[in-house]
Amino acid sequence: MPVLTRLIPSPLVVDIRPGALEDLACVLADERISHSGKLAVAVSGGSGARLRERLAPSMPGATWYEVGGGTLDDAVRLAGDIKAGHYDAVVGLGGGKIIDCAKFAAARVGLPLVAVPTNLAHDGLCSPVATLDNDAGRGSYGVPNPIAVVIDLDVIREAPVRFVRAGIGDAVSNISAIADWELANRVKGEKIDGLAAAIARQAGEAVLRHPGGIGDTDFLQVLAEALVLSGIAMSVSGDSRPSSGACHEINHAFDLLFPRRAAAHGEQCGLGAAFAMYLRGAHEESAYMAEVLRRHGLPVLPEEIGFTTDEFVRAVEFAPQTRPGRYTILEHLDLKTEQIKDIYADYVKAIGS
Numbered sequence: 608m609p610v611l612t613r614l615i616p617s618p619l620v621v622d623i624r625p626g627a628l629e630d631l632a633c634v635l636a637d638e639r640i641s642h643s644g645k646l647a648v649a650v651s652g653g654s655g656a657r658l659r660e661r662l663a664p665s666m667p668g669a670t671w672y673e674v675g676g677g678t679l680d681d682a683v684r685l686a687g688d689i690k691a692g693h694y695d696a697v698v699g700l701g702g703g704k705i706i707d708c709a710k711f712a713a714a715r716v717g718l719p720l721v722a723v724p725t726n727l728a729h730d731g732l733c734s735p736v737a738t739l740d741n742d743a744g745r746g747s748y749g750v751p752n753p754i755a756v757v758i759d760l761d762v763i764r765e766a767p768v769r770f771v772r773a774g775i776g777d778a779v780s781n782i783s784a785i786a787d788w789e790l791a792n793r794v795k796g797e798k799i800d801g802l803a804a805a806i807a808r809q810a811g812e813a814v815l816r817h818p819g820g821i822g823d824t825d826f827l828q829v830l831a832e833a834l835v836l837s838g839i840a841m842s843v844s845g846d847s848r849p850s851s852g853a854c855h856e857i858n859h860a861f862d863l864l865f866p867r868r869a870a871a872h873g874e875q876c877g878l879g880a881a882f883a884m885y886l887r888g889a890h891e892e893s894a895y896m897a898e899v900l901r902r903h904g905l906p907v908l909p910e911e912i913g914f915t916t917d918e919f920v921r922a923v924e925f926a927p928q929t930r931p932g933r934y935t936i937l938e939h940l941d942l943k944t945e946q947i948k949d950i951y952a953d954y955v956k957a958i959g960s
Contacts, residue, residue, distance in 0.1 A: 615802075616842040618733065620755035623831045625824065628658070628759035631698075631723065632665045640719065640754060641695035644668030647718070648698040649685055649709040655701035655725065658762070662700075670694070677704025679711075679741040679748075686712035696721055696754065702770070703731050703738075703872075710737040710750045719754035726766035727774035727830055729872045730850055732756065733838030745862060752842050758831045760824055768904075769871060771821050771830075775903050776877025778833040779896060780854040781811030781840075783880035786887060787852030787935040795934050800844040807840035807849035815899055852935045853886070854879035859929035860922040861914070870912035877905050878912070882923070885954045887936045897958040907958055920947045 620638050622630070635641040646669040650659055659671055672688055675681055685708055689697060698721045699709025706722050713720035714737075724732040731738060733756050737748045763771060785808045791797040810833035819826030840849040847855075857879030862869045869875065877900050884893035897907040906912045909919035924944055927937050942950070 615839070616735070616752050617839050618753050618756050618835075620757070621835055622756070623758040623760065623828060623835070625760045627757050628662065628723065628762055629665075631662065631757055634757065635696070635721065635755065638755065640721065643695055645692075645694050646670070646696055646698050646721075647672060647689045647692060647694045648700055649674050649705055649712065651701040651705045655705060658700060658725070669698075674701075674705050674708050677707060677738075677740055679739045679746065682708040682711035682737070682739055683715070685709070686715035689713075689718070690716045694718060698723060701725050703728055706732055707737040707739055710753070711739060711748055714748075714750040720751070721755040721757065722753040723757045723759075725762050726770040727758075727763055727827070727834055728770040729774060729777040729876075730834040730837035730841075732758075733835045734847070734850075735838070735842045736847060747847075752838070756835055758835075760827050760831070763827055763831070768821065769874075771827070772904055773871040773873030773877075774830055774834055775814055775821075775873065776871075776875075776880070776900060776905050777850075777873035778814040778830060778837060779811050779900065780852075780873075780876040780880035781807045781833075781837060781850050782815065782892075782896070783854045783883045784848070784850050784852035785811075786884070786889070788848055790887070790936060790939060791934040794939060797934065800849075803840045803844035803849045806836050806843065810834075810836040810840070815896065820903060848933075851930075852933075853883035853926065853937045856926035856929050856933070856935060856937060857882070857922055860926040863929065864922055864925060865914070865918065868913060870906070874906055874912055878907055878909065879926075881907050881958070882951070882954055883936055885957065886940060886942075886950060890957055893954070894958050908955065916948070916951065920944060920951060923947050923951075 648669050648671050696719045697713035699706035700723045737750045792799050814833045837850045854876045858875040881897045
């Protein structure tokens with residue numbers, strides 16, 4: 608009887624623990640990612656540059672490239688610089704913008720990517736997508752999954768608190784995204800990848816239900832693992848569906864409508880998820896999600912990130928235009944301005960102040 612199976616695209620190495628960064632060179636050598644130690648390391652001028660001083664002695668064969676920002680031009684320039692050398696792999700060391708630039712550059716020159724995030728702001732650290740600013744605004748580019756993910760929880764503790772909290776919002780939003788996927792399956796017959804859905808849902812639930820906070824190593828471990836699993840879920844499904852629904856459409860609307868005022872990705876996604884859960888009639892779940900987000904210091908009302916009620920209503924109404932072809936509770940209800948205002952008023956009453 609034949610045994611049917613499938614290969615799951617995932618990192619060869621996932622090392623999440625305090626002190627993991629000190630063993631980076633050894634891990635890459637032991638796993639045959641880089642025997643020679645010839646690595647192209649992309650860093651920012653901030654946290655990455657500080658870590659360079661610490662890591663350089665243990666990585667004598669590495670060449671360090673400072674990346675100016677998170678634009679497509681930055682990524683193309685990095686790829687050109689790397690192409691001139693002979694490397695085993697590209698290492699992205701820094702925040703999300705640096706890792707996304709390194710992802711794109713590695714894909715462009717055909718080298719594996721090692722992701723070494725210095726914060727946990729969102730699930731892009733292990734996803735098959737590079738999000739980069741371009742002349743038209745912001746674009747998403749398909750790239751291979753990182754071959755390795757190394758997350759040093761001691762380094763994460765040194766990151767700005769807001770960037771760690773934001774990752775909580777992005778992870779928890781998986782729950783709303785999966786509910787949207789299931790809605791699309793019921794109404795539109797869209798196929799659900801059960802494995803991808805299970806991975807993403809359990810990642811979100813693990814963070815939502817954990818009693819700890821960002822000061823606890825155990826909680827940071829769970830959060831980091833959840834963000835990695837979210838990225839793997841996207842690789843399994845072949846798109847962002849397991850982690851992106853109405854919550855992310857609302858986030859994209861904020862980014863497009865108010866580019867100079869937009870908050871952190873995870874902050875907007877968490878707020879969008881709590882509201883989307885309310886929209887679909889899951890009022891108890893919405894209230895609980897809002898309670899957890901509040902406990903972690905995350906926004907659940909637009910004014911908490913500097914937006915008026917009218918601006919939030921405008922973002923919700925515009926949100927479906929950000930992902931044409933994606934079916935979520937927003938497309939399903941097809942709400943008009945006054946309807947959104949009325950439901951938002953009810954949402955505010957339901958979650959309390």
